Amino acid sequence: SEMSKDMMPGPYPRTPEERAAAAKKYNMRVEDYQPYPDDGLGYGDYPMLPNKSQYERDPWYQWDQPDMRHNWGEPMHWDFDMYIRNRVDTSPTVVPWHTMRKHFLVFLSTMLIMFGLGAFYPSYRPVGPKQYPFNDLYLERGGDPNKEPPAVIHYEI
Amino acid sequence: MASAPAESAARLYGANRFVSLPAELNADTYDRSPEKRRAEVERLAIRAQLKRQYQLQLNNPNPPAVIEDPALVRWAYAKTQNVYPTFRPTPKTSVLGAVYALGPILFWIFALKADRDRKEKRIQEGKYHRPFSVF
Numbered sequence: 255s256e257m258s259k260d261m262m263p264g265p266y267p268r269t270p271e272e273r274a275a276a277a278k279k280y281n282m283r284v285e286d287y288q289p290y291p292d293d294g295l296g297y298g299d300y301p302m303l304p305n306k307s308q309y310e311r312d313p314w315y316q317w318d319q320p321d322m323r324h325n326w327g328e329p330m331h332w333d334f335d336m337y338i339r340n341r342v343d344t345s346p347t348v349v350p351w352h353t354m355r356k357h358f359l360v361f362l363s364t365m366l367i368m369f370g371l372g373a374f375y376p377s378y379r380p381v382g383p384k385q386y387p388f389n390d391l392y393l394e395r396g397g398d399p400n401k402e403p404p405a406v407i408h409y410e411i
Numbered sequence: 412m413a414s415a416p417a418e419s420a421a422r423l424y425g426a427n428r429f430v431s432l433p434a435e436l437n438a439d440t441y442d443r444s445p446e447k448r449r450a451e452v453e454r455l456a457i458r459a460q461l462k463r464q465y466q467l468q469l470n471n472p473n474p475p476a477v478i479e480d481p482a483l484v485r486w487a488y489a490k491t492q493n494v495y496p497t498f499r500p501t502p503k504t505s506v507l508g509a510v511y512a513l514g515p516i517l518f519w520i521f522a523l524k525a526d527r528d529r530k531e532k533r534i535q536e537g538k539y540h541r542p543f544s545v546f
Contacts, residue, residue: 257481263489265497280485281461283453294499300489306431318465325458326465326478330486346433350424 266292267299276301280329290332301329307337307344 260279266289267273276299277287290297311323318326322338336342347354385408388394392403426432434440439447468478498504533539 257484261481261485263485263493281457281482283450283457285450286454294497294501294504296494296498298489298493298497300493304431305428310431318462325461326480327461327482328458330482332486332490334486344429344431346424346426347430351427351430352425 263298263300265298272299281327282329297332300332303329303331305331305333305337305344307342308339309343309345 260275264276267276273287273289274284276289277284280287280301282301286301288302289299290302308323311317313323315323317323324330324334331337337344389403390406393399397403421432421436421438424432424436465478468474530539534541
């Protein structure tokens with residue numbers, strides 16, 4: 255592109271003048287500009303913006319890009335492509351997160367424990383061996399039709 | 412809980428990195444000090460300048476083919492070409508690199524080798540029935 259090298263992100267700003275220049279480059283106030291901590295992870299002087307998704311932005315404001323809720327020239331979050339409205343949403347929930355997590359884990363663990371118990375200690379109604387009619391299917395099993403089939407009685411008196 | 416201050420309600424809500432605090436529980440919403448208003452005015456000034464630049468380009472009778480967004484260009488540059496120059500080997504990055512990059516490779520090397528050795532032993536003992544399939 256036609257942008258000069260000093261308009262592009264650079265290394266971590268060390269002096270206050272570098273910080274002011276970086277804040278101006280990113281179109282931010284000097285007080286708002288906060289780079290990522292210098293851990294050597296490769297962020298450079300990119301600003302650390304609050305981790306909020308685009309869903310939290312005002313839906314009624316006239317954004318330059320309404321679907322992204324983003325204005326032209328506004329500094330984008332490092333994880334912007336994660337925080338778009340099709341993906342991660344950090345909007346405040348009606349129920350607090352720890353309550354939701356607790357309810358979900360209680361339900362999941364109950365179901366898993368019950369399924370596990372049922373797998374290791376199955377319990378069914380008592381059954382007996384299957385009883386076949388016609389003298390234990392004498393003719394169907396290839397018995398001689400001329401001979402008398404052996405009598406099969408499945409009950410006791 | 413109407414008598415409790417909003418700060419403890421915010422702590423009860425427990426905003427973490429998955430959800431943010433609602434505006435009603437955030438003390439910043441109710442802060443109407445002059446410093447905050449001056450900050451908001453300065454931010455609005457920057458935003459208005461940027462909007463003006465964008466609208467001038469947009470409503471130009473001879474508009475450029477693509478109105479490139481410098482914030483987007485910087486974001487893409489920072490994520491792709493600015494990582495290697497600003498990377499520095501530190502204890503943290505070395506540990507992370509070892510765990511996430513070398514770890515899986517070494518793990519799968521040893522896991523697959525152990526699995527293959529066990530299968531080879533079973534074949535030698537004659538206990539393994541080799542399945543025949545064209546695929």
